[in-house]
Amino acid sequence: MRDKAVHTVPAPNYSSPSRAVDSDRRASPRAHLAVAVRQRIGREVHLCQAGNISVSGMYLARAYRLLGPEPDRCWLEFCLPGSDVLIAVRAEVIWRAQRERYHLMAVSFGLIAPSHRRMIARYAAATSGAGQPR
Numbered sequence: 001m002r003d004k005a006v007h008t009v010p011a012p013n014y015s016s017p018s019r020a021v022d023s024d025r026r027a028s029p030r031a032h033l034a035v036a037v038r039q040r041i042g043r044e045v046h047l048c049q050a051g052n053i054s055v056s057g058m059y060l061a062r063a064y065r066l067l068g069p070e071p072d073r074c075w076l077e078f079c080l081p082g083s084d085v086l087i088a089v090r091a092e093v094i095w096r097a098q099r100e101r102y103h104l105m106a107v108s109f110g111l112i113a114p115s116h117r118r119m120i121a122r123y124a125a126a127t128s129g130a131g132q133p134r
Contacts, residue, residue, distance in 0.1 A: 031128040033052055038076065039062065039075070039076055040074060055124060057106060065103075073091070074090075076091050080123050087112075090109075094107065
């Protein structure tokens with residue numbers, strides 16, 4: 001196996017000036033989250049970085065690649081800070097955009113173990129401040 005060159009790129013800009021945040025749609029608290037997330041689309045695996053999380057979904061950034069249309073459904077795998085439990089969730093991309101060298105996407109959680117949903121709820125409630133949607 002050949003070694004691939006490592007290229008550094010600037011951190012993703014999670015702000016979305018062209019899209020107003022509709023916090024009224026958010027039924028659950030969102031918490032900042034900066035962890036690696038494996039995104040599986042069929043046989044392909046992509047490394048993403050989380051931006052925030054709630055019990056209903058997550059905001060992600062992934063290095064930009066020009067291929068073609070991607071499916072809206074994927075599997076995500078990640079661990080919350082301070083935990084070694086691997087959370088696996090079926091997700092659907094509900095919003096996507098390109099910013100600089102990144103694909104930004106919001107995903108809605110579908111199939112998820114109840115224990116994993118409870119872990120995410122505890123994390124979001126503990127780290128989102130007053131527990132109000134952000």
